[in-house]
Amino acid sequence: MFFKQFYDNHLSQASYLIGCQRTGEAMIIDPIRDLTKYMTVADDEGFTITKAAETHIHADFASGIRDVADKLDVSIYVSGEGDDDLSYKKMPKQTHFVRHQDTIYVGNIKLEVLHTPGHTPESISFLLTDEGGGSNIPMGLFSGDFIFVGDIGRPDLLEKAVQMKGSTEIGAKQMYQSINNVKDLPDYIQIWPGHGAGSPCGKALGAVPMSTLGYEKINNWAFNVTDEATFVETLTSNQPAPPHHFAQMKQINQFGMSMYQPYNVYPSSNNERIAFDLRSKEAFHGGHTQGTINIPYNHNFINQIGWYLDYDKDIDLIGDKATVEEAVHTLQLIGFENVAGYRLPQTTIMTSSIHSADMTGKETHVLDVRNDEEWNQGHLEQAVNIPHGKLLSAEIPFDKNDKIYVHCQSGVRSSIATGILEYRGFTNIVNVREGYQDLPSSLK
Incomplete structure (x- = not known):
């Protein structure tokens, strides 16, 4: 079996490519919009991508699941569980809506679907068994935003980002049950999470890229709180406020958006548009154009600029052309494609x-x-x-x-x-x- 994790530092997000070396088939788990890396690795390793799946309707980045269906013309698998009002809409014809204990095969690799609600009502995980390698016991779990290293997914995003009153407590109780439902799985099961440290999808995510269920049973607080009321209180308290763009992500990922396509930006002389300065705070305070907003282009860029984006309005970016181009691509990963132009840094005001x-x-x-x-x-x-x-x-x-x-x-x-x-x-x-x-x- 072939296995590779792809990690995007700006999104603090992990996606995966698995492949059956006997049949040459491969599958992407939780793809981002830009499919370039998956396709490059698949080509280099001699695989043909035939399937893609995702664990839930994401709130923090724009999913690439529809891009995979459209650009690669492959079968895609998404959750058929949960509330119909919150379910996937306008999906491609080759979509399979899977439920608890359904199975998906990628060549001789078996994925069993587990319904693991809590983070969202439709959340699923994929339990992998490498039958092509001669095994009849599971190896690992693609846990999405269910189990992280050292933490679990927050249940309050529907209430805080989409204003679904009362959904936080419901989700927390579902998460309590989901945790109990996986406790009987073997300790050697590897945990392949959807996010790492820096993601707002939890409050104490570890920076280690993967774990084991046995390790999490010992070290993850969620496996060690046996009282439901205490579990709910611990899970729902002190969660960070979700950036404003999370509401837009839920809309995009439920209903879809245009296919990913890179685009160029050119010098701008429009001083009426809101502009974000990508330099460090030290450089910004050394001199900047009055009224421009400093969001340094670093690993925390999305979590900060997400507070201020209006998806119906254009913006300018300030910085050297190469940095601006990288930032434009990063913004596309949260579905924002309204960078109208860029400006070079100015020093017209000292703050x-x-x-x-x-x-x-x-x-x-x-x-x-x-x-x-x-x-x-x-x-x-x-x-x-x-x-x-x-x-x-x-x-x-x-x-x-x-x-x-x-x-x-x-x-x-x-x-x-x-x-x-x-x-x-x-x-x-x-x-x-x-x-x-x-x-x-x-x-x-």
Whole structure:
């Protein structure tokens, strides 16, 4: 059997290619939109991709399952479980809707479908047995967003991103049952998850690319909480707020979108469009065009820019052409294809930046852009709290000419907030570049 994991650092997402070496058939699990890597590896290894499957309707990236069906003309397998209102719509004719204990064969590789709801109602996992290798016992589980290394999938995205009231508790109870349903599988089963550290699909995902069920039974909290009420409380508390683009992802992945196609962007002179500066926060504060928003192009790019994207509006990107081209491709992986142009970095404004030690603690206008959990753990008495992801639309209770000290925990989100405040017309902003963590204890 051939096995390869593909990991996208921007999405913190894992997809897989498995192949039967006896028949030359291969299958993709949880594909992203750009199929290039799967096709290249399949060609290099002498496989023909004949099937693709996915574990659930994703909320954090745009699925490539329809692209596989259209471009490779192969059979695809998706969940037929769950609530009909939340099920896959407008699927290609070669779609197979699979249910619990159905089987799929890729040559001599057997995949048994397990319905593992909790993260979403339709979530399924695939239990693999390499019959072509002479085995009659399962090797591993493609767990999607069911079991991660050290954590499990969050059940609250339908409620928080799609406003389905009451679905969080239902999902948490389903997850409790799903965990109990797999406890009897052998400890040697490998766990091949859909995400790793950095994904907002859980709150404590490990960075190790795969695990075993036995290891998770010992070390993963979800396997060690036997009381359902305690399990539900632990799972649903302190989950990070999902970026705004998650709601768009659920819509795209349920109903589909246009096929992936690379596109070029060209220099822009339109200063009316919202623009995102891809440079580091240090470079941004060294000089930037007033009103542009700093989202560094790094591993956290999608989780940050996802808060501010309007899928009905064009944007510009600021940076060198090569970086812009990479960012355009990354944005396509979340289905955003409205980058209208790019601009080279400018240095027309210098933004004030002070070290936190310079604060007296008596400043009148302080904006804390951390999340609710951070705020509740401690904050300056006079500060106003607006999480950075809400700044583009929230009411900001300061006058446009007030001297505003803006801080987060370490300086990254306050850098983003600085550009948003400028974009909204505030003229006197001080970025507390080291953030709340570096404030003298006497001020906290």
